[in-house]
Amino acid sequence: NAGVTQTPKFQVLKTGQSMTLQCAQDMNHEYMSWYRQDPGMGLRLIHYSVGAGITDQGEVPNGYNVSRSTTEDFPLRLLSAAPSQTSVYFCASSYSGAKLRGETQYFGPGTRLLVL
Amino acid sequence: AQKVTQAQTEISVVEKEDVTLDCVYETRDTTYYLFWYKQPPSGELVFLIRRNSFDEQNEISGRYSWNFQKSTSSFNFTITASQVVDSAVYFCALSEAYYNQGGKLIFGQGTELSVKP
Numbered sequence: 001n002a003g004v005t006q007t008p009k010f011q012v013l014k015t016g017q018s019m020t021l022q023c024a025q026d027m028n029h030e031y032m033s034w035y036r037q038d039p040g041m042g043l044r045l046i047h048y049s050v051g052a053g054i055t056d057q058g059e060v061p062n063g064y065n066v067s068r069s070t071t072e073d074f075p076l077r078l079l080s081a082a083p084s085q086t087s088v089y090f091c092a093s094s095y096s097g098a099k100l101r102g103e104t105q106y107f108g109p110g111t112r113l114l115v116l
Numbered sequence: 117a118q119k120v121t122q123a124q125t126e127i128s129v130v131e132k133e134d135v136t137l138d139c140v141y142e143t144r145d146t147t148y149y150l151f152w153y154k155q156p157p158s159g160e161l162v163f164l165i166r167r168n169s170f171d172e173q174n175e176i177s178g179r180y181s182w183n184f185q186k187s188t189s190s191f192n193f194t195i196t197a198s199q200v201v202d203s204a205v206y207f208c209a210l211s212e213a214y215y216n217q218g219g220k221l222i223f224g225q226g227t228e229l230s231v232k233p
Contacts, residue, residue, distance in 0.1 A: 031219055033219065035221075040225060041225075042120075042207065042224060042225050042226060043207070043221070043223045044223075045220045045221070048219060048220075050219075058220060059220065088159070090161060092221075094219070102148065102149030102166070102168060102211040102212075102213055103219070104151070104163055104166050105163075105219070105221060106163060107153075107160065107162075107163075108160075109158075109159065109160045110159050110160060110161075112159075
């Protein structure tokens with residue numbers, strides 16, 4: 001198993017540009033999520049999905065869109081990038097989405113995004 | 117309120133020293149889960165351990181051990197005979213069972229451990 005994979009590893013954007021951060025997992029996990037990591041603020045939940053076709057907002061969803069058309073993929077879209085979105089983005093997955101009862105979440109390697 | 121506090125921002129030790137990373141949590145839930153993750157300089161987040169609130173047994177895995185005390189709301193992590201490869205940022209995290217928005221993990225700020233040869 002490749003586990004959780006993310007592409008790209010690093011991206012530079014100009015303010016106003018759009019892009020999609022890709023996330024895929026091959027563990028047949030129901031639950032997938034996106035976090036952003038900022039210095040001094042730990043990791044914060046952006047969006048999550050408990051299964052294909054179901055998504056919901058996390059703690060800091062503004063400026064980001066998600067969709068979940070398949071179990072394997074959970075892309076994160078920035079429609080109009082802003083410097084405040086400069087961060088490291090992590091995708092995570094866990095086996096059970098429906099229960100949301102403390103399942104271990106496994107993280108991808110992260111994407112470093114710089115918005116100028 | 118739900119919160120995880122890792123008061124130690126940075127710790128520096130010499131190889132072979134023992135080191136304890138502190139984690140204190142706050143939760144309104146009676147059922148919850150605690151985690152430790154390691155983030156080495158390469159940047160990925162590596163899962164280390166998961167404990168539920170009903171299991172207060174301490175756990176040992178090689179040089180790693182964890183001390184969970186509900187009475188003090190703490191879940192501390194000890195590395196025995198530290199090695200240079202242990203240098204990383206370590207995160208403690210909390211997941212509440214019932215008052216939980218979207219399976220959110222609540223992370224502490226992290227403790228950066230530097231092990232010098």
